[in-house]
Amino acid sequence: MRLHWHRHDLRVTDNWGLSAADDVVLPVFVFDDEILQFGSPPRVAFMLDALAALRADYREQGGDLYLAHGDPSAVLPDLATEVGAATLSYTEDYSGLAAERDRVVTEALDSEGITVEGYHDALHHEPGSITTNAGDPYSVYTYFWTKWRNREKADPYDPPEQVVDRPGDALPALADLGFDEPVADIEPAGTGRARERLADFCAGPIYDYADRRDYPADECTSRLSTHLRWGTIGVREVYAATDRAMADAPDADARESVEAFQSQLAWREFYHHVLNFTPEVVTQNYKSYEQAIEWRDDQAEIAAWKAGETGYPIVDAGMRQLREEAYMHNRVRMIVASFLTKDLLADWRHGYAHFREHLVDHNTANDNGGWQWAASTGTDAQPYFRIFNPTTQGERYDPDAAYIHEYVPELAGVSAETIHAWPDLSPSERRDATPDYPDPIVDHGERREQAVTMFKRARGEDPDE
């Protein structure tokens, strides 16, 4: 018999480690306080829902998911010995914290004579398999993408055939794990839901993805990020669906659009490689500057950003979407991240910590990659002098202000034209439009210059040149 230790691979199908060998499997999940202390209400709520769905999927096959609480380095060897398991399999994790946990667990199992097998199941191509010709990890996405795209992808794995019916502990509620109910409405979990999302997306929106993905009111993206984060769907199953969509694409534009989507899947893998090879990015800049960046870190401004009360409508709409749905559209994530770092001159780590707490799809690799990109400190980062203008971004990507109207009720009765002119209006014009929405907390033009100066100093350049 074999134990399969589920962590962020909460599904039965297309799970390499689970189906790797043709033997009897006891699937197990361990609630580990060491890891849970880094959880947040939306993420843990989704995880519990995903575990309930996983358990139901196993039960449908006549098996069960064994649930336990405690330190995995004690729980797993005890369980393996009790049931006579010779092997334990799991899906590899690429963050430093998880790697340390896995090292300790592996040692404990080794000392009991139990073989440990880690599977690179969460990515198509594991860290170290796509490198420069010199064998180094890529720090530029475009080259990584070319190789990633041309590499053959594995087919989805079948579910395991023989699963043990041994339930263990009851599934806890959020409160049992010490978490409050999330404020936001959380995406339902489970493989069934993920497949529904994938099928709906591949039936139409994928063909317009390239043109429409930047428009937050359009809602044409896949919304698979939380499912990919918890592994409620396998990467091979997702890719196979995009391949079928490619084969069915009506024309060259549609094919290009499918490829644009596949390239987003590759960004996810790129950032996981970056995290794997440079785990220090979680707390440090990826790109080093000659001098420390002198972030301003004004606490009142950061608080206004978190509350969605900056007086920049597209920024506030994004921050409110985050609070209400534990999710934010990608283009808007880029805008709010640029605003925090380049308009408020606040350290990206404040934004990363806030996203980590509130995003249901938070994963270290993508979240960190996104923040460091916006802050001009990451791989392939936005050049420090190319600073988003939040007003023109709102005008371009939310021209009718439909997204802003949805998330900022104070602006519901205000025309798109007035909304997109908000920072340029006089205070009395703003009060006439609505007394309820704040004035801009900063002047974008002034802050833009200050940001450029801040980065020039960090680069050791004379800011006046």
Ligand SMILES: Cc1cc2nc3c(=O)[nH]c(=O)nc-3n(C[C@H](O)[C@H](O)[C@H](O)COP(=O)(O)OP(=O)(O)OC[C@H]3O[C@@H](n4cnc5c(N)ncnc54)[C@H](O)[C@@H]3O)c2cc1C
């Ligand atoms: C500041 C910032 C923080 C971010 N934090 C996260 C995070 O914590 N978790 C997360 O999954 N994504 C994060 N992203 C990337 C992106 O915003 C989300 O993946 C995307 O909005 C999720 O919606 P979707 O599933 O509909 O995406 P789609 O557009 O349908 O993309 C499909 C999948 O590709 C991957 N993907 C898409 N865009 C990116 C990207 N820029 N980088 C890496 N992978 C990508 C995701 O897995 C996504 O589910 C962040 C981006 C920024 C700018």
